[in-house]
Amino acid sequence: MSYIETYYRRALGPNTVQRPVLEGALKVEVCVVGGGLAGLTTALELARKGRKVCVLEANRVAWGASGRNGGFVSPGWAARYKNIRRMAGDAHAKELHRLSIEGMDAVLKNVHTLAMEDAKPTHGIMGAVRYEATEDLKAHRDWLEKEFDYRVDFKSRDEVQQMLVSPRYYQALFDPNAFHFHPLNYARALAAEIERLGGGVYEGSPVVATTLGGATKIARTAYGSVEADHLVIASGGYTGNLVPQLKRSFLPIATYVMLTKPNRELIASAIRTDAAIGDDRRAGDYYRLVDGGERILWGGKITTRTTEPRLLGRLLHETMVSTYPQLKDLDVEIVWSGLMSYARHMMPQIGRLQPGVWYCTAFGGHGLNTTAIGGRVVAEAIMGESDRYKLFAPFGLAWNGSIAGRAAVQLTYWAYQASDFLRERKSA
Numbered sequence: 171m172s173y174i175e176t177y178y179r180r181a182l183g184p185n186t187v188q189r190p191v192l193e194g195a196l197k198v199e200v201c202v203v204g205g206g207l208a209g210l211t212t213a214l215e216l217a218r219k220g221r222k223v224c225v226l227e228a229n230r231v232a233w234g235a236s237g238r239n240g241g242f243v244s245p246g247w248a249a250r251y252k253n254i255r256r257m258a259g260d261a262h263a264k265e266l267h268r269l270s271i272e273g274m275d276a277v278l279k280n281v282h283t284l285a286m287e288d289a290k291p292t293h294g295i296m297g298a299v300r301y302e303a304t305e306d307l308k309a310h311r312d313w314l315e316k317e318f319d320y321r322v323d324f325k326s327r328d329e330v331q332q333m334l335v336s337p338r339y340y341q342a343l344f345d346p347n348a349f350h351f352h353p354l355n356y357a358r359a360l361a362a363e364i365e366r367l368g369g370g371v372y373e374g375s376p377v378v379a380t381t382l383g384g385a386t387k388i389a390r391t392a393y394g395s396v397e398a399d400h401l402v403i404a405s406g407g408y409t410g411n412l413v414p415q416l417k418r419s420f421l422p423i424a425t426y427v428m429l430t431k432p433n434r435e436l437i438a439s440a441i442r443t444d445a446a447i448g449d450d451r452r453a454g455d456y457y458r459l460v461d462g463g464e465r466i467l468w469g470g471k472i473t474t475r476t477t478e479p480r481l482l483g484r485l486l487h488e489t490m491v492s493t494y495p496q497l498k499d500l501d502v503e504i505v506w507s508g509l510m511s512y513a514r515h516m517m518p519q520i521g522r523l524q525p526g527v528w529y530c531t532a533f534g535g536h537g538l539n540t541t542a543i544g545g546r547v548v549a550e551a552i553m554g555e556s557d558r559y560k561l562f563a564p565f566g567l568a569w570n571g572s573i574a575g576r577a578a579v580q581l582t583y584w585a586y587q588a589s590d591f592l593r594e595r596k597s598a
């Protein structure tokens with residue numbers, strides 16, 4: 171049982187310890203299923219408050235999306251603000267946006283308080299657009315400052331092109347508070363902290379059955395079982411049939427990342443910033459320099475197929491070259507994919523299934539700040555400290571439509587791509 175080949179696995183910190191498989195019977199107050207960032211954060215928040223916790227992970231800590239992603243940590247949710255406002259109302263949408271900022275701050279605080287040097291946080295994420303948007307971006311900047319006291323900087327087309335040598339880009343908003351980092355090292359440090367506080371983290375321990383009816387909840391693995399007062403399901407896009415209600419309520423969506431070969435000089439002819447870059451297209455590109463500018467880590471594309479498409483590296487390479495033609499000779503070294511879980515409304519699913527049974531999942535493609543706040547509000551609810559988790563009530567366990575749902579997601583994605591294309595062409 172090991173991590174798949176990714177940039178993060180190659181750049182793993184010195185602590186590569188393999189955690190034990192659960193054997194025998196264990197009793198805890200809270201048992202968390204899934205050792206991604208949602209599960210680890212929930213467990214850590216509870217362990218910090220003195221609760222006896224354990225995390226059961228089927229593979230390795232952060233083996234799923236949490237250890238393979240782009241590493242961008244920024245405010246917001248996978249659903250767009252205007253859609254959240256439509257679903258939940260203006261005041262509620264603002265409250266949720268504040269939570270998303272709190273989630274980002276919580277991650278940064280963990281990085282600092284736990285002195286995670288190998289998480290290597292670098293501040294600055296630039297949201298660049300591929301069409302003329304000066305007025306819209308300035309209005310958005312002003313709105314963020316007025317509503318959330320959150321400052322971002324506007325960058326003109328000239329300024330953007332100094333940093334991103336591509337004819338594709340127009341203006342950008344630069345967020346100096348947001349950051350990018352090594353998510354796998356971060357997650358592994360959270361696991362170590364849970365253990366330091368007396369919690370258990372078990373790897374290679376998939377939960378294969380649960381008993382949820384009585385006051386004591388039971389999670390069973392191949393070689394052991396856990397009795398707990400509370401069970402939290404945080405198994406992301408890798409959730410199987412363990413809890414059928416959850417399985418029906420989200421779709422696993424695959425997305426992809428590549429790492430280029432090293433070529434500092436060639437890369438500097440295209441990208442001249444250590445900020446991470448994303449565009450505002452649906453499932454658009456996101457990328458950043460790694461290894462001090464030696465390589466690019468480039469992500470993009472989504473499919474509803476959970477197997478890797480053939481020629482994936484070539485597809486991502488084509489996308490990169492369509493933005494930066496000067497990088498046509500920059501080869502791909504490795505490519506990988508990961509599964510995100512998406513509900514139909516694109517908001518996380520956070521709530522209580524029945525007394526003592528919680529779920530904290532469906533963070534989609536914006537999970538690094540949102541898992542931090544998801545885990546925190548579930549922990550607060552278990553402690554009886556707050557009912558902030560109810561802010562997620564408007565986004566219930568909507569049925570995903572199964573095969574029809576998959577087709578609908580793929581069609582919607584293609585329709586979005588078409589509208590992005592038309593918008594860019596208008597500015598060309």
Ligand SMILES: Cc1cc2nc3c(=O)[nH]c(=O)nc-3n(C[C@H](O)[C@H](O)[C@H](O)COP(=O)(O)OP(=O)(O)OC[C@H]3O[C@@H](n4cnc5c(N)ncnc54)[C@H](O)[C@@H]3O)c2cc1C
Pocket residue numbers: 203204205206207208209226227228229230231232233234235236237238239240241242243244375376377378404405406407408409410412425426427469507508509510530531532533534535536537538539541
């Ligand atoms: C390629 C990629 C790029 C991304 N880039 C970004 C980004 O730059 N910024 C951002 O904010 N978000 C990004 N995301 C999204 C983000 O990574 C996810 O939203 C987040 O990591 C989800 O965390 P999770 O804990 O819910 O799920 P996961 O990290 O997938 O964790 C779920 C875990 O549960 C385990 N599990 C499943 N079933 C069982 C079981 N029965 N028993 C025990 N364990 C089980 C799995 O093995 C897995 O480790 C990206 C995602 C991908 C895939």
